[in-house]
Amino acid sequence: MWLTKHFKTLLSSCKQKSTLSKIHALLITSGLFNQRNPATKLISSYAHIGDIKLARQVFDELPQRGIDAWNAMIVAYSRMGFYSEVVDLYWKMVSDGLKPDSSSFTVTIKACASLCDFEMGEEVWHQAVEYGYKDDDFVACSVLNLLTKGGKMVEAKAVFEGMKRKDLVCWTTMVTGFAKIGQGMESIGVFREMQRHGMEGDGVVMLGLIQACTDIGDMKMCLSVHGHLIRRNLQMDVVIHTSLVDMYAKNGHLGVAYSVFCNMPQKNVVSWSALISGYAQNGFAKEALELLIEMQRVRCRPDSASLVSALLACSHVGYLKKGKSIHAYILRRQEFEHVSSTAVIDMYAKCGVLSSARVLFDTISCKDVILWNTMIASYGIHGHGKDALSVFHEMIKTNSVPDDATFASLLSGLGHSGLIEQGKHWFNEMINRYKIEPREKHYACVVDMLARAGKVEEALDLINSMKIHEAGNGMSIWAALLSGCHNHRKFSIGELAAKKVLELQPDDSGIYSLVANFFASAKKWKEVGEVRNAMRKAGMKKVPGYSMVEVKGKLHAFLMEDKSHYQYEEMVMIIEKLDHEMRSMGYTPKTEYVLHDVEEEVKVRMLSFHSERLAIAFGLLNTESGTKLVITKNLRVCGDCHEAIKYISKIVDREIVVRDVKRFHHFKHGVCSCGDYW
């Protein structure tokens, strides 16, 4: 007995492999090897110094294995992150006829959670209940981790409420769990309850709260959590600071995000990425790309997340040259993993080079659903509905399972190409064959494809017949109908849609513009004024339209009637010359696209100086004849510009590509690829 204890103490203090081996040998020669305590301790000791193979060897050589030895081995695997081995060993133990205890259950359930094998985890949990560990708080804590990781917060809450002793880790798991599935208010509620129970939170629970605020997007809440951190004088490490940067940036408060970022005592690649992605996601592409350069200047090496965010910025503004250089950089660094290749494909497609997107797509052998969706969406935005459909067929052939986003992209692509029958067919297939419940976005696609083709009555019938189970007020559906009514001058249904849209109180200035445009085209100036008032009331400003064009690798942006530009006079001359030629060919300005109730002559001039025309004029001035022009616009290209650019492409004999907020228009020899399903 004394000797056994002595060996145990000796093993505990032993940190070197050579000494461990000697003790191992001594144990064998003294005949104490098969005694429970020293053998178990030997397994843990080998695991502790990282030699899992020797630990397993000891375990395998034991003539008799008690529960302690099994648990020691299970824990050893778990410590090393070998979770599959943990689960394997657990089942071996059960089939050997041993009765698992609290430790075996706790560790195995944790392993299942780490493997994201929720089914297996719940099976082990049921066994724990059978064996009488229902009320064991250690097991419950592990189960909590399993359930929250799987997003099953209702079940998690039930387990949590049944726990007798709730420690900080359990409370944190609940706070973080709710935050992760986007239930920010619930998350904050749990935190408040935790405070009522007299628990003081640490940095980890605050991270969960920051995540909840990121999701809720309420600035007051964000500031209050940030204030709480400062008041309580909690240790603010790089992880917390980075989360704060992300929280402010994701909610569009880039100034605050930037100032938190600047005041960080330590920054790492994740902090830089959070800020870059914030700028990119909010449409500040230039700033995002400048930050990517700045981080390299201070010797912080961008990783794939930072590069993906930078690529997103390039996609946003159509900055092909920069996008290409990031692609080259990724290739040089040989870190071309899945996520970044999807982002590169998206970038090429959104910068107008569909062929490069396709070439890259074909080189990827193992395609996941997002990659397939990206390629389908890419064809869709370029108006290549048939190609989108053929990629979809390929996808099915390789046994990939399409998801709701696949159908959103496919339906939108078919609609933009005017393939209405195909669109209706696949909408029905989605519901009946693939059992995907249509969501608002799917209805919006189908309504859009019908309304775009002038079939507004059919679209209205569909709206009246649909049942939406998903949360959503149907705003986008009515907006799609309204847009079709606007283009096809269907004023009575249009008015119905416009009223519906206003009733639903849009939070997007683009939608207000759509309604105002509709009333303006119907010459209902009183209503136009009312929309403006409603917009002001909702605290919304009209987003100024701007267009961008890449000339000799540099990006140039233009606002409507942008007189400040150094080449303004030359651009005016080109526009006037083109106008003259267009008119002689039969073009008449569609002045209904001008919102203001002003003189006809002024309207004509306003149309001629829309930002896309300035960008085209600048492109024509500064590129060789025959060069393709790619313009990116932040709003929808107006009906008059669409018509005018057709003429311009013929007069100057150039291919002009205009990408507006959602799709591409390829103009060549006086026609647009969209076949005027614009």
Added chain:
DNA sequence: TTAGGGTTAG
């Protein structure tokens, strides 16, 4: 229990 990144309507 611990931060950032890819597709999806108008």
